[in-house]
Amino acid sequence: MRRDLIQHVESKYLRQDVTSFRTGDSVRVHWKVKEGEKERVQAFEGVVIRKKKGQHRATFTVRKMSFGVGVERIFPLHSPRYEKIEVLTHGDVNRNRLFYLRGLKGKASRVAVQEDTEAKAAAKSSKGA
C-alpha cells in the first residue's frame, strides 16, 4: 500500500514521449534554457555513455568534445525541460557504460556506427521532417 501510493505519485511525473536509445548512440538533446523572461532551445549533441534506470528518476549521460575539452552532461530522462531527443546514429559498442571514452582522444575516441541502422535512422528522420 505504501509502495502503491508512492508509485501513484511518481507515475504522474513520467514523460510519455520518451525516445528510445541505447548507450553508444549519438543524440541531440533539445534543452530548454531560460534567459530572464525568454525561453530558448539549446542543443547538446554527443554520445550517450551511460543510462541509469529508476522510474521517473532515470538519467542518461551525454559526452561531447567542446574545443578540445571533454564535456559530460547528465539529463533526467523524464525531465519536462527538454523539448525532444534526436537520435542521430546508433553506435556499435560492446559495453553498457562507455567510461573508457574519457581516456581517449581524437580518432580513437569515436564510436563505431552500426551500418544498417544508420540508413534506417536517416529514413526515419526524413519521414519525420
Add this chain to the structure above:
Amino acid sequence: MKGLIGKKIGMTQVFNDEGNLVPVTVIDVNTCQVMGKRTPEKDQYSAVTLGFGEVREKVLTQPVRGFFKKNNAAPRRHLKEFRVSPEEAAGFNVGDAVKADMFAKGQLVDITGITKGRGFSGVMRRWSFKGSQTKTHGTHEYQRHPGAIGQRKTPGRTYPNKKMPGHYGVEQVTTQNLSVVAVDVEKGLVLVKGAVPGHNDAIVYVRPSIKVAMREQHKAARG
C-alpha cells in the same frame, strides 16, 4: 481550520514547475474526519477534534466507543484536537470529512511528528560532537568520546544540562516552514518539500505555518 492528521508514507522526488527535481515527503491524509467539537460555553475554549485512520470497534474500550457513539461518527484510530476560533469552528460539523484541499500548492506548513528512536546514543550522534581529532600519536580508545566535561576545583562540579550520552529520539519534533509541492485531493495526499520527523507510516500533524500567521498578524497590527 488549523490542521490535518496524516500518515507519513515515505520520500521520493518529483519535478516542480521549473522542471527541477525536488525531494518530497508524501503524506496520506485520506481518512481525516471531524469527530467532535469543543465550545467556549461548555469547555472554556474552542477546538475541533479530528479523527484519522480506520479501526475496528471491537478493539476500542467502552469509554472510547461511547465517545464515537455520542458524536454519531465512525470510529477512528487517532484523535487530535486543533484549536480554532469559534467563528472558524462554526464551519465544521461533526462527521464532515476534512480533505487535503485545505492546503494549497506553495503554502508553508509546519509538520509535527515523533522522531525515530535511536536508543542510548553517544555524543557524536546525539549532539554532533566532533570526536577525537586524531587516530594516531598515542590516541587510543578515545575516538568517539566527549572529552572534558568541566573545569577544576572551581566550580568542582559539572554544569547542569551538559551534553552527554543518553537516550536519543522518540521525541515530538516540529519541522517548520515546509512548502507544499502538490496536493492530490482524490487520493488524499499532500506532498511537502523536504524531510518530516518520524519513520514511514508514522502519524504526523500538518498545520499551516505559524511563522507565516504571526507575520501576517504583525503586519495587520502595524496597519
